[in-house]
Amino acid sequence: MAAAIDAARRRAVGPSYVVGDVTDLASAGLATFDFFLDVGCFQGFDADRRQAVGRGVTTLANPGATLLMLAFGPTRLRAWMGGVSLDEVAAAFPGWTMTSVDPAQTDGLGWPMNRSSPRWYRLRSSR
Template sequence: MYRFGVTPWERYGKAAADSIAAVLHREEAERSRPLGRALDLGCGRGQFTPELGRRGWEAVGVDYVPAAIEAAERKRPEGVTYVVGDVTNLAGAGLGTFDFFLDIGCFQGFEADRRRGEGRSVSALANPGATLLMLAFGVTRLRGRIGGVSQAEVEDAFPDWEMLDVRPAETAGLGWPMNRSSPQWYRMRLRPE
């Protein structure tokens, strides 16, 4: 899709920048400084990873599309790292552990086995008390084309995590048919062992 310039998730990120900033601010408000390490799952060309770094996270972006990571590297600010990797299998990537995970539109595009793979992968890299903030479309008749998941499917993929909050996401800038997908922000915390 990058090759053809079809990147609706980037258009949404620009249109919903204020609402995304608000959920990140809410996430950071209950943390002390320094914030810790953050992993931007499915970071693409690095639209949100630099914002995490600017906010004080030690930010790492991961995506399995080498061309996207190359584009992110060209505009990489100091203190931000990008890695080519599969979010459903990060165990061998040598990334270390993280305090916060951000998934804006990555998880929703996977089939059930890959969603569970992302859940296992994130859980393996999570520090105690880590949180995950995920933006995902709801299930629609166009699921095969635009993705989409239910809350139950999110919870199924992350059995070791507690759902803290579910809120509707801004739909301005999505365009049809994605603006009919009832996007949600899911906020979860790794349960103590």
């Protein structure tokens, strides 16, 4: 992780790189944001940790912020590869409005991931 952060710092001017716990974002000392991107992180947590992620993102969200999340749907292999339903995403972000749910491309994904019904969830902070 340290080598990746050092390489990114050498290439970019301005951004800050923080290593933290997504289930405890309040402890990371971050500012607020207009946009959040989750590509496969949220789907791997149990219900309690998903709630913690939702609380943390909500705390750091500016009014009207957008969350774009890519997540696999729940499958029989959920313990191995994660996955969440629309209802589980919505339950973790009660202060947010689901603005769209779109299928994600599965080209290039092997079995079983290409059978997991991945979705792009777009939410907007209601506060």
